[in-house]
Amino acid sequence: MPISAEETVEQKPRRRSRIREAHEATVLSAAEGLFAMNGYNGTSIEAIADKAGMSKQNLLYYFPSKEVLYKRVLSNILSLWVDKMQLLEQQGKEPADMVRNYIQGKVEMSRTNPDASKVFAIEIINGAPYLKEYLQNHLLPVLEEDVKLVRSWIAEGRIDAVDPYHLFFLIWSATQTYADFSAQVSLSLGKDSLDDEDFQNAIDFLTHVIIKGLGMK
Amino acid sequence: MPISAEETVEQKPRRRSRIREAHEATVLSAAEGLFAMNGYNGTSIEAIADKAGMSKQNLLYYFPSKEVLYKRVLSNILSLWVDKMQLLEQQGKEPADMVRNYIQGKVEMSRTNPDASKVFAIEIINGAPYLKEYLQNHLLPVLEEDVKLVRSWIAEGRIDAVDPYHLFFLIWSATQTYADFSAQVSLSLGKDSLDDEDFQNAIDFLTHVIIKGLGMK
DNA sequence: CAAACTTTTTACCAAACGGTAAAGTTATAC
DNA sequence: GTATAACTTTACCGTTTGGTAAAAAGTTTG
Numbered sequence: 480m481p482i483s484a485e486e487t488v489e490q491k492p493r494r495r496s497r498i499r500e501a502h503e504a505t506v507l508s509a510a511e512g513l514f515a516m517n518g519y520n521g522t523s524i525e526a527i528a529d530k531a532g533m534s535k536q537n538l539l540y541y542f543p544s545k546e547v548l549y550k551r552v553l554s555n556i557l558s559l560w561v562d563k564m565q566l567l568e569q570q571g572k573e574p575a576d577m578v579r580n581y582i583q584g585k586v587e588m589s590r591t592n593p594d595a596s597k598v599f600a601i602e603i604i605n606g607a608p609y610l611k612e613y614l615q616n617h618l619l620p621v622l623e624e625d626v627k628l629v630r631s632w633i634a635e636g637r638i639d640a641v642d643p644y645h646l647f648f649l650i651w652s653a654t655q656t657y658a659d660f661s662a663q664v665s666l667s668l669g670k671d672s673l674d675d676e677d678f679q680n681a682i683d684f685l686t687h688v689i690i691k692g693l694g695m696k
Numbered sequence: 697m698p699i700s701a702e703e704t705v706e707q708k709p710r711r712r713s714r715i716r717e718a719h720e721a722t723v724l725s726a727a728e729g730l731f732a733m734n735g736y737n738g739t740s741i742e743a744i745a746d747k748a749g750m751s752k753q754n755l756l757y758y759f760p761s762k763e764v765l766y767k768r769v770l771s772n773i774l775s776l777w778v779d780k781m782q783l784l785e786q787q788g789k790e791p792a793d794m795v796r797n798y799i800q801g802k803v804e805m806s807r808t809n810p811d812a813s814k815v816f817a818i819e820i821i822n823g824a825p826y827l828k829e830y831l832q833n834h835l836l837p838v839l840e841e842d843v844k845l846v847r848s849w850i851a852e853g854r855i856d857a858v859d860p861y862h863l864f865f866l867i868w869s870a871t872q873t874y875a876d877f878s879a880q881v882s883l884s885l886g887k888d889s890l891d892d893e894d895f896q897n898a899i900d901f902l903t904h905v906i907i908k909g910l911g912m913k
Numbered sequence: 914c915a916a917a918c919t920t921t922t923t924a925c926c927a928a929a930c931g932g933t934a935a936a937g938t939t940a941t942a943c
Numbered sequence: 944g945t946a947t948a949a950c951t952t953t954a955c956c957g958t959t960t961g962g963t964a965a966a967a968a969g970t971t972t973g
Contacts, residue, residue, distance in 0.1 A: 692909025
């Protein structure tokens with residue numbers, strides 16, 4: 480029996496239905512929120528299904544297992560993440576401008592995607608079982624380039640001779656804390672939640688201390 | 697029937713047996729490690745019992761429920777924690793010395809008690825359900841005093857006029873990241889784990905940037 | 914409209930988990 | 944040495960959870 484034209488080459492495109500696309504998106508969003516709040520093991524697929532407005536079995540039709548769903552959530556997050564982590568991509572010719580933009584972008588990310596940040600954080604705290612490989616392949620190359628850039632600034636005497644790696648650890652932790660540790664931050668500030676002014680204060684403070692602390696400008 | 701002497705006043709000291717004290721300690725330590733690695737829901741009491749070298753039922757004799765055990769772990773951690781968080785307690789007359797000691801103490805804590813830091817972190821990320829009250833009552837007063845101290849430094853012109861609260865958020869996050877995010881940090885540095893030199897580099901870097909960034913010295 | 918495919922519902926299950934009850938064993942105090 | 948309290952083991956149980964099987968309902972395409 481000869482292979483007919485339709486069966487060959489491009490595996491029948493048969494477009495993904497709109498329903499699937501829409502439902503997968505709601506499920507992923509519901510899952511992100513619950514994973515952020517209760518972690519992987521603290522979140523049942525039934526709870527995710529409830530929040531997404533569908534039955535557990537229906538959810539399992541779209542995502543064959545909890546692990547697959549979790550990995551999809553992670554992979555969604557990472558595509559957001561690593562981009563923002565590239566210092567070189569920041570606009571500005573002056574080192575100070577680039578660092579300022581970098582800090583601002585990361586704080587904004589904490590404000591707009593706190594759940595993503597939390598899921599990422601829990602995953603790293605737990606030893607990054609699913610992320611290690613991805614970080615190895617995607618974060619590290621970006622980081623290495625950025626480290627080179629910072630080293631060139633040092634060589635040109637434009638900033639103090641500090642360890643570039645620890646500079647990134649500082650910026651990552653200080654900016655993500657406004658998402659990950661928002662409970663502690665808002666408690667300390669005596670508020671129920673953080674508002675735009677708080678985030679602006681964070682940006683102002685961090686840019687001041689880090690830029691001055693590096694001996695820039 | 698009159699109350700006899702033994703039954704009164706001091707509730708019969710009947711010293712807690714050495715066995716109980718020793719076993720509770722091993723269980724608490726085992727639990728801390730597993731909670732740090734897998735979170736509350738990801739850790740079964742059977743797994744904790746295994747790691748502590750006893751049966752699940754025997755563990756339940758010492759800790760009547762998983763929740764009670766978890767709260768004991770948290771409370772152990774917090775007694776370590778809040779002390780180290782007091783800037784005022786740091787030695788040194790100069791602001792720079794106090795900040796230096798504070799940073800150093802917190803980084804050392806990340807090195808010696810990484811699991812405690814992780815359990816604390818996960819708890820905060822998840823919204824601090826068990827901790828909120830404790831932090832309200834114990835961390836906040838300490839923080840308020842420290843904020844006042846920093847404000848007095850600003851008033852005396854000894855440091856730049858920055859927001860004191862954000863200063864503490866910065867120091868907490870930047871120092872705890874070496875425990876909580878050690879997987880990401882060591883991956884970035886191309887190592888299996890962090891050694892003493894890495895922690896010393898962290899201390900040197902952070903003290904340089906923060907002290908200079910605050911306009912001290 | 915009918916065939917083919919996608920989506921949803923109904924029914925079910927084995928394993929893991931937190932916890933209880935009670936009997937059996939060991940250590941301590943008098 | 945024996946009574947009492949502290950500790951350990953054995954046996955068990957209800958619930959929750961991740962996942963499967965298959966039928967029913969709905970949608971799309973020729």
